[in-house]
Amino acid sequence: MTNPAALRQEILRLTREYSRQVHGGFRPAADPERNPWQEGTTIPYAGRVFTEDEVEAAVSSTLDFWLTLGKEGEAFQQELAAFLGVRHSLLVNSGSSANLIAISALTSPKLPAARRIKPGDEVITVAAGFPTTVAPIVQVGAVPVFIDADPITGNASCEQLEAAYSPGKTKAVMMAHALGNPFDLATTLAFCRKYNLWLVEDNCDALGCSYSMPRELAESLSFSEHSPGHNEDPDRVVRWTGTWDDLSTQSFYPPHHLTMGEGGAVNIVRDQKLKVIAESFRDWGRDCWCPSGIDNTCNKRFGWQLGELPAGYDHKYTYSHLGYNLKPLDPQAAIGRVQLRRLPQFIEARKQNWETLRRGLAAHEDVLEFALPTHATGWDPDRGFSWDDTGCRTDCSWFGFKIAVKPTAPFSRTELAQELDHHKIGNRMLFGGNLLRQPAFVQLRQDRPEALRVMGEMTGSDEIMNSTLFLGTFPGLTQAMLNQEIKVIADFLRVQTESCSVASSMGSGLH
Numbered sequence: 365m366t367n368p369a370a371l372r373q374e375i376l377r378l379t380r381e382y383s384r385q386v387h388g389g390f391r392p393a394a395d396p397e398r399n400p401w402q403e404g405t406t407i408p409y410a411g412r413v414f415t416e417d418e419v420e421a422a423v424s425s426t427l428d429f430w431l432t433l434g435k436e437g438e439a440f441q442q443e444l445a446a447f448l449g450v451r452h453s454l455l456v457n458s459g460s461s462a463n464l465i466a467i468s469a470l471t472s473p474k475l476p477a478a479r480r481i482k483p484g485d486e487v488i489t490v491a492a493g494f495p496t497t498v499a500p501i502v503q504v505g506a507v508p509v510f511i512d513a514d515p516i517t518g519n520a521s522c523e524q525l526e527a528a529y530s531p532g533k534t535k536a537v538m539m540a541h542a543l544g545n546p547f548d549l550a551t552t553l554a555f556c557r558k559y560n561l562w563l564v565e566d567n568c569d570a571l572g573c574s575y576s577m578p579r580e581l582a583e584s585l586s587f588s589e590h591s592p593g594h595n596e597d598p599d600r601v602v603r604w605t606g607t608w609d610d611l612s613t614q615s616f617y618p619p620h621h622l623t624m625g626e627g628g629a630v631n632i633v634r635d636q637k638l639k640v641i642a643e644s645f646r647d648w649g650r651d652c653w654c655p656s657g658i659d660n661t662c663n664k665r666f667g668w669q670l671g672e673l674p675a676g677y678d679h680k681y682t683y684s685h686l687g688y689n690l691k692p693l694d695p696q697a698a699i700g701r702v703q704l705r706r707l708p709q710f711i712e713a714r715k716q717n718w719e720t721l722r723r724g725l726a727a728h729e730d731v732l733e734f735a736l737p738t739h740a741t742g743w744d745p746d747r748g749f750s751w752d753d754t755g756c757r758t759d760c761s762w763f764g765f766k767i768a769v770k771p772t773a774p775f776s777r778t779e780l781a782q783e784l785d786h787h788k789i790g791n792r793m794l795f796g797g798n799l800l801r802q803p804a805f806v807q808l809r810q811d812r813p814e815a816l817r818v819m820g821e822m823t824g825s826d827e828i829m830n831s832t833l834f835l836g837t838f839p840g841l842t843q844a845m846l847n848q849e850i851k852v853i854a855d856f857l858r859v860q861t862e863s864c865s866v867a868s869s870m871g872s873g874l875h
């Protein structure tokens with residue numbers, strides 16, 4: 365009989381061989397062994413990018429059959445936290461769960477009474493984007509206060525924060541960095557500091573994006589440290605998004621910067637207390653913080669008296685929060701660890717793919733409006749971005765390549781999307797567009813008008829909803845795929861413009 369170690373080795377060897385044979389189309393675009401793209405086949409907007417390393421990690425962890433979050437999960441949490449330079453990262457089963465836990469943590473009675481989010485308190489958020497950035501605010505009994513979004517950056521119009529503030533009611537700001545474009549952190553952090561508010565950065569689409577500001581400004585906001593991996597420029601502070609204030613969240617669903625299938629994380633930037641609370645919400649609401657399979661970490665398992673329980677009631681079964689169970693499985697974490705090692709290349713590939721599309725489509729600025737990073741005022745092919753005079757800068761590892769169809773264009777956004785679809789080019793709208801127009805939020809407003817507050821007309825969010833789509837930038841896109849995207853758009857625009865000029869010359873003949 366073959367011994368188990370040898371058997372395992374053989375299984376993993378065969379796993380690698382199988383994966384090499386059947387998954388060649390999923391390798392990073394830069395990998396020489398990647399299957400070339402065949403003209404006429406689909407160009408996805410996003411998807412899993414992996415090799416036999418991820419498949420081996422999944423199978424190896426599955427052979428262990430520990431299943432629930434264990435050593436791989438623990439290692440992933442530490443490695444992600446080290447990459448970001450945050451105190452803790454807590455693995456959960458999705459980005460949506462991460463958002464739910466982050467905001468739930470801020471409701472904990474273990475926090476100072478004046479800062480804790482209580483039912484009816486307000487959390488400022490943005491109208492355009494993904495629904496589960498906002499839904500958890502409602503789910504914890506707080507009131508989302510919507511500010512508008514800027515159609516060029518896709519991000520919150522942070523100049524509206526002041527007007528949205530309600531003394532005694534506003535407790536937090538929770539917003540996403542849209543499509544990998546950091547929102548105006550300098551303005552947001554100054555606002556949060558002024559009123560002593562929590563900040564939750566929904567970093568689900570922005571792992572690997574960074575934001576920098578002049579040192580003097582950073583120090584006035586209590587930052588002096590660079591995130592790991594950033595150059596020590598003495599005049600500036602550069603940090604990853606997701607590391608600027610209290611809490612942030614990640615998604616590891618396949619379109620995101622790294623994947624483990626389903627998955628997400630809550631990053632706890634500094635405060636150990638928030639880690640214990642967030643973990644409690646993730647793990648059934650329990651008061652005990654022992655890892656799975658371990659007892660008595662606190663050394664007084666039978667020494668507590670909490671709530672109205674009898675003295676000495678088992679700490680393992682003591683619940684201080686109305687929690688959930690939102691943990692992923694250990695094999696997911698094993699996959700994630702391999703992906704984490706690829707993250708620096710993935711981050712760069714997204715930047716390069718955005719740049720390739722931007723250059724390739726630069727001739728079409730008459731009808732298409734391209735995204736600008738927050739704080740940029742323009743882009744040109746020789747000098748790149750020009751910047752506003754705040755001294756703040758963004759460095760985007762783009763989740764997608766955002767295109768808006770200008771109102772003067774002789775075609776609509778939907779027609780462009782249909783053309784891309786016809787050529788099997790993956791494209792998406794900016795998620796839910798103006799969320800307030802989604803059926804779920806319309807219903808909420810009808811059922812409970814007091815459940816949300818809206819800061820005026822959401823014209824920017826409407827514009828995003830009506831005129832924007834995005835293409836992929838993910839690291840699986842090869843140069844041939846990007847060239848095809850550029851060509852299809854150029855051909856479509858040429859036909860549209862020609863038929864428009866024929867129509868107008870016919871028109872001028874008639875009149």
Ligand SMILES: Cc1ncc(COP(=O)(O)O)c(C=O)c1O
Pocket residue numbers: 457458459460461463493494496497540541566568569615616617627628795
């Ligand atoms: C900004 C943002 N937040 C949260 C989520 C939710 O992540 P998940 O799909 O892992 O629940 C997404 C999903 O794409 C997202 O784009």
